[in-house]
Amino acid sequence: MNIVIPIKQVPETSNVKMDEETGTMKRDGVESIINPLDLYAIETGIQIKEEYGGTITVITMGPPSADKSLKEAIAMGCDDGILLSGREFAGSDTWATSYALSEAIRAIGEFDLILAGERATDGDTGQVGPGIASWLDLTLSTYTSKVVDIKDKSVIVERMVEDGYEKLQLPLPALLTVVKEISFPRLPTLRGKQRSRKVEIPQWNLSNLKMKEDFLGLNGSPTRVVNIDHPKVTRGGTVIDVRNDASIEKAVSQLIDYLKSKELV
Amino acid sequence: MKYNPVTEEILMELTKIVGDKNIMTDEEKIEAYSHDETPAEQYAHLPEVVLTPNSAAEIAQVMKLANRELIPVTPSGARSGLSGGAIPDHGGIVISIENMDEVIEIDYDNLMMVLEPGVITNNVNEMLEESGLFFAGYPMSVETCYLGGNIAENAGGGKAVKYGVTGRYVMGLEIVTPTGEIVQFGGKRVKDVTGYDLKQLIVGSEGTLGIVTKATIKLLPKPTQRVGLLALFEDVETAISTVPKIMTAGRIIPTSIEFMDKLSVKTSCEYLNEHLPYQKAGAMLLIEVDGNKEEVVNADSETIGELCLDNNAIEVYVADNHTTRERIWSVRRNIAEAFKVVSPHQSLEDIVVPTANIPKLMPYLADISEKYGIKVPCYGHAGDGNLHATLVKNPDHSMEKWYELEEEALLDLYKATKELGGTISGEHGIGSKRKKYMDMIMDPVELRLMRGIKKVFDPNNIMNPGKIFEME
Numbered sequence: 001m002n003i004v005i006p007i008k009q010v011p012e013t014s015n016v017k018m019d020e021e022t023g024t025m026k027r028d029g030v031e032s033i034i035n036p037l038d039l040y041a042i043e044t045g046i047q048i049k050e051e052y053g054g055t056i057t058v059i060t061m062g063p064p065s066a067d068k069s070l071k072e073a074i075a076m077g078c079d080d081g082i083l084l085s086g087r088e089f090a091g092s093d094t095w096a097t098s099y100a101l102s103e104a105i106r107a108i109g110e111f112d113l114i115l116a117g118e119r120a121t122d123g124d125t126g127q128v129g130p131g132i133a134s135w136l137d138l139t140l141s142t143y144t145s146k147v148v149d150i151k152d153k154s155v156i157v158e159r160m161v162e163d164g165y166e167k168l169q170l171p172l173p174a175l176l177t178v179v180k181e182i183s184f185p186r187l188p189t190l191r192g193k194q195r196s197r198k199v200e201i202p203q204w205n206l207s208n209l210k211m212k213e214d215f216l217g218l219n220g221s222p223t224r225v226v227n228i229d230h231p232k233v234t235r236g237g238t239v240i241d242v243r244n245d246a247s248i249e250k251a252v253s254q255l256i257d258y259l260k261s262k263e264l265v
Numbered sequence: 266m267k268y269n270p271v272t273e274e275i276l277m278e279l280t281k282i283v284g285d286k287n288i289m290t291d292e293e294k295i296e297a298y299s300h301d302e303t304p305a306e307q308y309a310h311l312p313e314v315v316l317t318p319n320s321a322a323e324i325a326q327v328m329k330l331a332n333r334e335l336i337p338v339t340p341s342g343a344r345s346g347l348s349g350g351a352i353p354d355h356g357g358i359v360i361s362i363e364n365m366d367e368v369i370e371i372d373y374d375n376l377m378m379v380l381e382p383g384v385i386t387n388n389v390n391e392m393l394e395e396s397g398l399f400f401a402g403y404p405m406s407v408e409t410c411y412l413g414g415n416i417a418e419n420a421g422g423g424k425a426v427k428y429g430v431t432g433r434y435v436m437g438l439e440i441v442t443p444t445g446e447i448v449q450f451g452g453k454r455v456k457d458v459t460g461y462d463l464k465q466l467i468v469g470s471e472g473t474l475g476i477v478t479k480a481t482i483k484l485l486p487k488p489t490q491r492v493g494l495l496a497l498f499e500d501v502e503t504a505i506s507t508v509p510k511i512m513t514a515g516r517i518i519p520t521s522i523e524f525m526d527k528l529s530v531k532t533s534c535e536y537l538n539e540h541l542p543y544q545k546a547g548a549m550l551l552i553e554v555d556g557n558k559e560e561v562v563n564a565d566s567e568t569i570g571e572l573c574l575d576n577n578a579i580e581v582y583v584a585d586n587h588t589t590r591e592r593i594w595s596v597r598r599n600i601a602e603a604f605k606v607v608s609p610h611q612s613l614e615d616i617v618v619p620t621a622n623i624p625k626l627m628p629y630l631a632d633i634s635e636k637y638g639i640k641v642p643c644y645g646h647a648g649d650g651n652l653h654a655t656l657v658k659n660p661d662h663s664m665e666k667w668y669e670l671e672e673e674a675l676l677d678l679y680k681a682t683k684e685l686g687g688t689i690s691g692e693h694g695i696g697s698k699r700k701k702y703m704d705m706i707m708d709p710v711e712l713r714l715m716r717g718i719k720k721v722f723d724p725n726n727i728m729n730p731g732k733i734f735e736m737e
Binding site: 012014031033034036039072075184186187188189190191192193194243244245246249250 | 286289293294295296297298315317363494495540541542567570571574580581582583584585586587588589591592593
């Protein structure tokens with residue numbers, strides 16, 4: 001069972017601060033981590049490998065520093081990493097990104113399964129996984145919540161749909177995008193970390209991988225960001241602080257006074 | 266000592282001092298001020314009135330009135346304490362510092378910060394986030410506790426192995442004395458031997474010598490790199506015997522060495538829906554190193570990790586980013602909370618022994634567990650020799666039996682701790698919970714001197730009376 005897992009390096013956003021003037025995120029000192037949902041894809045891949053054997057290749061597109069995320073995945077139990085990195089990829093949208101990743105996956109060689117997180121916390125599109133499936137003409141299961149079995153050159157999965165679960169059998173090779181229900185990501189081990197430090201991560205780009213140049217980067221991206229607008233706060237809002245049981249009554253009377261002042265009660 | 270009740274006239278006078286928005290007498294409202302995190306049915310006591318003053322001047326006036334009328338006053342922070350320190354054992358007035366939560370100054374030139382006591386400890390570091398500085402206090406209740414409470418209890422926590430406890434970072438204190446004077450001890454001076462160090466006397470005095478109204482704390486440059494290790498061991502003995510070796514054989518002072526036994530990890534993981542492979546392990550160590558160079562911090566963590574494996578660790582996990590570090594720390598931080606949910610009847614202990622003696626303590630815990638037929642889960646700051654062994658009521662025992670047995674079991678535990686050169690509280694304090702054991706653990710001369718100090722500060726014994734020790 002050869003598994004490929006495309007992952008994304010995203011900014012750690014639990015403590016994120018926004019620059020109020022530009023409306024962009026303050027990236028200084030913000031740590032980069034593996035996209036949280038991708039961890040579930042990695043865990044699923046490792047569990048499949050433990051049961052059925054095989055190798056796992058993780059692949060990402062990003063700056064040279066993104067090799068840190070690949071090494072983290074290797075420390076968790078993946079085998080190899082490939083980094084797509086170069087100026088030609090800068091500004092890629094989901095169309096260009098999934099194209100570049102699919103060409104790289106093609107170049108890796110034979111594979112049975114591609115596992116991806118359902119979406120990334122930063123772009124939040126959920127398009128790159130299905131995009132790769134489309135470029136490579138693979139069967140696809142999105143929102144996969146369980147891998148039931150792998151047999152007879154097919155994978156049986158459950159996927160979450162609005163009113164329950166759907167059970168699908170997909171011929172291999174297939175691409176699954178996974179949701180949190182599928183597994184609990186393990187932590188990387190010391191031995192895994194040590195191994196990952198020794199693994200050489202090859203860097204691929206136009207110089208050593210055949211791709212259509214005009215499909216890459218900003219030029220290859222049909223998406224155009226015309227304008228970034230952030231919603232204007234039209235109502236200021238009044239925050240009434242209720243920090244403990246004792247201040248509830250005070251807060252309620254403040255609220256009533258406020259409503260009265262607006263002639264709402 | 267007989268105290269006087271809070272009369273209608275006194276209430277009117279108090280209202281004049283703090284304003285009618287900052288005084289509470291309804292039982293429903295003041296109930297919250299009758300307990301901390303110790304079991305309420307054992308230790309809770311209602312105050313007669315709760316005040317939420319806004320300044321040191323108001324507190325000073327209240328203290329003068331309380332002295333005149335002989336009314337006990339109990340200072341109160343976030344009430345996350347674990348020894349009953351903020352409980353008004355004799356009723357009277359509770360002064361809650363919750364409204365005094367201003368940051369007065371961040372002094373980048375001196376690496377110091379001046380704050381009011383009601384600032385939540387975690388907020389201090391959130392405010393410093395962008396400055397590259399940090400406050401090294403890290404009690405496990407960091408998300409709710411107040412700086413003032415940290416000072417009153419000399420809070421320790423998860424980083425004390427390397428950074429020490431709260432007191433190390435207290436440079437200056439403005440306090441209101443029990444007799445109602447406002448006084449400044451210390452200041453922004455790194456060195457100061459001008460007379461007795463009264464600010465350090467206030468640190469850890471559990472609100473018996475005054476109320477902190479302003480604190481000057483020292484800040485440190487924040488390390489940019491942190492790596493956490495979670496080492497799984499077959500049993501408690503193997504895990505604990507590794508602790509002293511990290512510093513002696515590894516020659517590294519980590520930021521933290523936290524210990525968790527199987528029951529603690531299991532309870533916390535179930536509470537958090539965390540799926541660490543805890544079934545495999547009888548005990549775990551959470552070790553963290555920090556620094557500014559990635560290579561150095563990685564090398565240190567690897568040295569420690571190898572040392573754990575050499576000492577028969579089953580597995581060592583590495584958490585070197587925010588996601589993974591938060592995962593392992595969350596398990597540690599939530600143990601106490603998780604136990605409270607599972608079993609509200611327990612005695613959360615805070616014994617401390619010289620670090621090299623930690624392995625010797627473990628058999629005593631097993632003995633107590635067997636002798637009394639109770640579970641004694643154990644976790645805590647192993648790197649400081651400070652362990653939160655917890656006596657948990659056996660569900661088959663009646664409450665009467667539990668109270669009886671709790672006292673005997675505690676005595677056994679404290680005797681064992683004393684034998685090993687330890688004492689009964691490392692960071693939670695004595696409060697009302699442990700005061701009856703003070704005679705057993707302390708030299709009578711030391712106790713006499715402490716009572717003398719209390720008398721000088723508080724001649725009428727109205728400031729948090731009955732805490733730490735009785736006056737006679």
